[in-house]
Amino acid sequence: MSAPDRGLGEAERVELTVDAVAPGGHCVARVDGQVVFVRHALPGERVVAEVTEVHRGFARADAVTVLQAAPERVEPPCPYARPGRCGGCDLQHVAPAAQLDWKTAVVREQLIRLAKLTDAECDALAVRVEALPGGPLGWRSRIRYTVDGAGRAGLLKHRSHEVVPVDRCLIAHPAIQELPVLAPGGVRWPDADAVETVASTGGDVAVTAYAEGTPTTVSGPERVRERAAGREWELSASSFWQVHPAAADTLVDAVLAQLAPRPGERAWDLYGGAGLFAAALAARVGDTGRITLVESAAQGVAAARENLADLPWVEVVAARVETALARRRITGPVDVVVLDPPRSGAGAPVVRDIVAAGPRAVAYVACDPAAFARDVHTFAGAGWRLAELRGFDLFPMTQHVELVGLLLPG
Template identity: 65%
Template sequence: MMDELLDLTVGPVAHGGHCVARLPDGQVVFVRHALPGERVRAAVTERRRGYLRADAVEVLQPSPDRVEEPCKYAKPGRCGGCDWQHATPEAQHELKTAVVRELLTRIGGFTVAEVDDLGVRVEPLPGGPLGWRTRVQYAVDAAGRPGFRKHRSHDIIPIDRCLIAHERIQEAPVTDRTWPVKGGGVEVVASSCGDLTIFTRPRGGRTPRLVSGPRLVRERAVGREWKIDATGFWQVHPAAPDALAGAVLDFLQPRPGERAWDLYGGAGLFAAALAPALGPEGRVTIVESSPGGVTAARRNLADLPQVRVVAGDVGTVLGNPRWRSVDLVVLDPPRAGIGREVVAAVTARHPRAVAYVSCDPAAFARDVATFRERGWRLSKLRGFDAYPMTQHVELVGLLTPVS
C-alpha cells in the first residue's frame, strides 16, 4: 500500500532497478520509476530500518532521458517486471554501466582509475528494446488469470499483452483465457527456429504439463542447431548466445590441443564454441549439476568427441584431486555466483585464463574480489544489455594470473 508522499531530488542509480534519494535528515530512499537528477513526488511503499522504498508517482522536473512508458502496465503499483521503460534505450545502457562501475568499486575493491582502465560499458544487442523475450513465465491468480507480480509483492496483475515478449508469444493463446493452475504458472517459449511451446507449472513445483507445441524446441547458436527441453534453461534474448560465446572465445583465445573446463555448463553452449578451436587433440569438460542440463549437453554435443559431460556440483567435482590441471576455464554460474570455495579450486589448477559469464553484477564483483585476493586480475570486461527495459545485464570478464 502506498502511503505518505515525499518530494525528492533523485540521486544516482543503484543496483536493483531504482535510484537513491535522501530526506533532509539523511535517510535513504530507494525510488523506482525515477531517473537521476529528477525532482519527483514519491509514494512510500515500504519502510525498513535505515531506509525507505518509494515509487515516483509524479514527475516535477523530468530528466532529458525520460520517455513515456510504452507499456500501460509499467507504472507504479503495477507490473514489476520492467524497471526502465521510462528511460531511452541509450540512457538504459548508461544506467546499467553506472551500476556495474559502482559495484566494482564498492564490492570488488577496484579504484575508479582501475574501472576506467577496463573501459566497461553495457552494449546493446541486435534488435530493439521491445519484442525480444523468447521465454515468458506468467503467474496465475486466484481467478485463473495469467499476469505478472507487482514489485516486491506476491500480488498478481492480470495482463493482456507483454510488450517485451517475442511477437509470437504476444500472439499465443495465453492471456485471453483462464488457467486451472491457481498459484502456479503458464510458460511460453518461442524458439529461434520457429517452435512455439506452451506448458503449465502446477503449484508446489510439480512436473510441468505440456499444453501445446514440441517438448524439445530447436535453437540456433554458434553455428549449430540445438534441441532444448522447453522447460529447461536457454538464454531469453535471441542474440545473447552468440554474443556471449563470441566474447568468451575472443577473451580466451583457445589454442589447438588445450584443455578447457566449462563449469556450470548447462546445455554446453561454450563447450560447443571452444571445441573447434581446440581441435581433435584438445578436450572440453562440461560440469553441470542439473539433470536436464546434463541430458541436453549429451544430446546436442554427441558429435564432438573432444567434449565430455560430468554430472555433479562444481564445488564437489573440483574437490576431487584427480582434477589436476587445465588451460582454460569458463564459469557461467547461477545468479548467486561461484563463491570462495570454487574460486580457490579454480585458481589452484593454474589455468592461463578464465572467462566469467555473469547475470548478476553484484555477485560478479564479489567473486572478482576473491580472484584478486588470490593474485589474479580482471583483464577485460564487456557488458551486454541482454534484458532491455529491465535492470538486468550480462557480463563477460577475462581473469588472468598476475604472475
C-alpha cells in the same frame, strides 16, 4: 518541545530529489538523512514518491508524480510499467540509450565498491554496456506467467507475489504476444499455477502449463530447437536457454575472443548448462584437446549429453561445481576456464579451486554485477587481475545486465 523524528512511514508520500542510480532498478534519494531507494525515477529529478517499504536504515518508494523530469525520461510504452503494477520492466521510463548509461554506471559502482577497483582501473577497462541487435521491445523468447486465483495469467508486482493480469507483454517475442494465453480475451487457467511460453530461434512456439510443479504441454512441441554457435540444439521447452535471441551467439563470441582457445588445449566449462560454451571451445581446441563440462541440473546434463554426443572429447560431469572441484571429480592441469555461475556468483571456494588448477585464463560470464565484483575481489586476493570486461544489454527495459570478464594471473 519539538516532536521526535519518526522517519518515513509506509504509504506516506514525500517530495524528494533523486540522486545516483543504484542496483536493482532504483535510484538513491535522502529524506532527512534517511536513504530511500526510488523506482520509476531518474537521477536529478524532483518527484513525489510513495513509500512502499520501510526497513532499518532505509526505505523503498515509487515515484508517483514527476515534478521536474530528466531529459532522458520517456513515456513507458507499456501501460503496465507503472508504480503498483507489473514489476517486470524496471526502466521503461528511461530512453534506450540512457538505459545503457544507467547499467554502465551500476557496473562501475559495483566494481569500485565490491571488487575494490580504483577509478583509474575502471577507466582502463573502458566498461560500456552494449546493445544487442533488435530494439528494446519484442525480444524476450521465454516468459513464465503466474496464474491468479481467478485463473488469469499475468505478471507479478515488484517484490510481491500479487499477480497483475495483463493482456499483452510488450517485451515478449511477437510469436508469444500472439498466443491466446492472457486475459482478457485469452483462455483461463483454473487448474494451473503458471504458464510458460517459448518462441525458439529454431522457429518453435510452445506453451506449457504447470500445476503444483508438474508440466503439461498445451500447444507446440515438448522439445524445441535453438540455433547458436554454428549448431542446432534440441532441448526441453522448460530447459534453460538465453531469453534474448541474439544472446547465445553474443556471449560465445565474447568468450572466444577473450580466451583465444588453441588446438590441443584443455578447458573447463563450469555451470555449463546444455553445453553452449563447451561446444564452442570444442570447435577451437579440436579432438586433440579436452573439454570438461560440469552441470548439476538434470535437464541441463541431459541436454548437454544429447547435443554434444558428436564431440567425444567433451566430458559431461553431473555434479555441483563446488563439489566436483572439492572432491576432485575434475582436476587440473587446465588451460582455460569458462565460469558461468548462477546469480549468486561462484563464491570463494570455487574461485580458489580454479586458481589452484593453474589455468592461463578464465572467462567469467556473470548475470549479477555485485556477485561478479565480489568474485573478482577474491581472484585479486589470489594474485589475479581483471584484464578485460564487456557488458551486454541482454535484457532491455529491465535493470539486468550480463558481463563477460577476462581474468588473468599476475
